[in-house]
Amino acid sequence: MNATEFRNAVKSGLAGGYLFYGSEEYMKRHCLSLAKKSVLGEDGSDFGYVKLSGEGKSLSELASHLSDLFATPSFTPCKLTELHECMLLKPSEADLSRFVSAMESIKNDKSNVFVLYTNEQELDAGSAKSPSKVFRALSACMTPVEFAKESGAKLTAWVNKHFASQGIAARADLCAELIDYSGHDMTTLADEIDKLCFYLLAHGRRELAREDIPLVACSYTEINAFDFSNALLARDRERVFAILSDMKGKKEEPVVILGGISKMFSEMCSVKALSDRGMQKAQIAKAVGMHEYAVSLRLKAVASRTYEELSKAVAACLETDIKLKSSSEDKYLLLELLVVRLLSGR
Known part of the structure; x- marks a missing residue:
């Protein structure tokens, strides 16, 4: 199933589990919002709605929790459960089997709609001709919905x-x-x-x-650096890895990617410091030699962040820059380790 087919399924009525996978995050979010409206109504009532994070949990733990949720009576004709941040790269046979069993319990169940929302860092789907073992197992108990990049x-x-x-x-x-x-x-x-x-x-x-x-x-390069930095600040894991996946797919050099992120965090740091001193947008723009519109974007991005938090991000970028230029380690791995560090706020 693709995004268009899922939208048609929403109109006819959803049932059971759906596996969202692929690199087009915008359409994933759009289809998820359609599913919520379909199941919960236009007012988006929280009755019958559960959103879970699988971070740090095994598939067996998640399966047990989901089985309880699926069996729990609801005040609504249909329940919607979302599962995000679920690592599916190398689950054990036992864990995968338990998770599949939980999903099979709601197969074609119109009173339970479940969406497993994944990104390319969490699930390796393989290819159409050679799907991965995990993808085959999940596809047997859920409806896979592919969100490929449009072009x-x-x-x-x-x-x-x-x-x-x-x-x-x-x-x-x-x-x-x-x-x-x-x-x-x-x-x-x-x-x-x-x-x-x-x-x-x-x-x-x-x-x-x-x-x-x-x-x-904004040009592609400017957008990626700013969007990536914003997503890191917001700890938006799905958006961060979607952007990183896009840049890797375009074979952008890790040193260039890091350079853009470092520049953006440095600018945010400067803008935050001057803003904390009481300077207005026009004054900041003049002081740092930046257009007022660019300053306003950065002010918005750092509104809920402290100068210390931004300084730590700049320092972490500098450490990684030194490693990228002096180490023989895999450069994308070093960049991904930096991303994990910034997402955790360390």
Whole structure:
């Protein structure tokens, strides 16, 4: 099943377990929100809704907990259970068997809808011709839903539709140009489209022009560094690993990736320090030699963070930079270790 087929399934009624996998996080989140509305109603009542984290738990522990949840009576006709942060790379045979048994207990059960939300760091699905052992086992008791990266005409049409939903006309060639400029990630593109629409509407315009794209939107490199740093600050594990997976897929050098993150954290640190001294946006922009709009984005990103927390992140980046340039260790592994460290706040 793909995203389109899942949306059709939502309309006809969901039942049992669904395995969300693949690299397109935007569409995963969108489909999950559709599932919530379908099961819980438009008001999004918390009755009959449970969201779990599998971090630090074995599949056997999760299976036991889920079995109890599935069997517990609800005040609603249908319950929705979500499981995130579940490590499925190398489970033991016994753990996997117990988890599969728990999932089989709700197969085609219209009173229980379950979504196992995974990313590529948590589940190796293998390929269509050669699926992994874990993926085969899960697919036998749940409906797998693949969220692959969109590209070409489909992604261009999606961008065009996104502009149109806000009353902006955008030619197909300009939609394709925005994709080339800002990247193929739907979450990123949605943010850039929102910025462009806000800019155009604020200036009384209803049509996108070529010169608007570099003027308002961020380039792929700028976005990844800022988005990655933001996700790390927010400890948004799913978003962090989605961005990292995208950068690895494009074979970006770990040194270059780290350079962008280090620069962004350093800028955030400077902006936070000056803001804590009572300086306003325009004053900060002048002091650090940055555009006011860029300063406002960084101020928003660091609003709930302390200077000490940002300083620790900068120091951790510096340590990793030294290792990347002097060690023979796997460079992507060093980068992933830094990510885990920043996510844990150490």
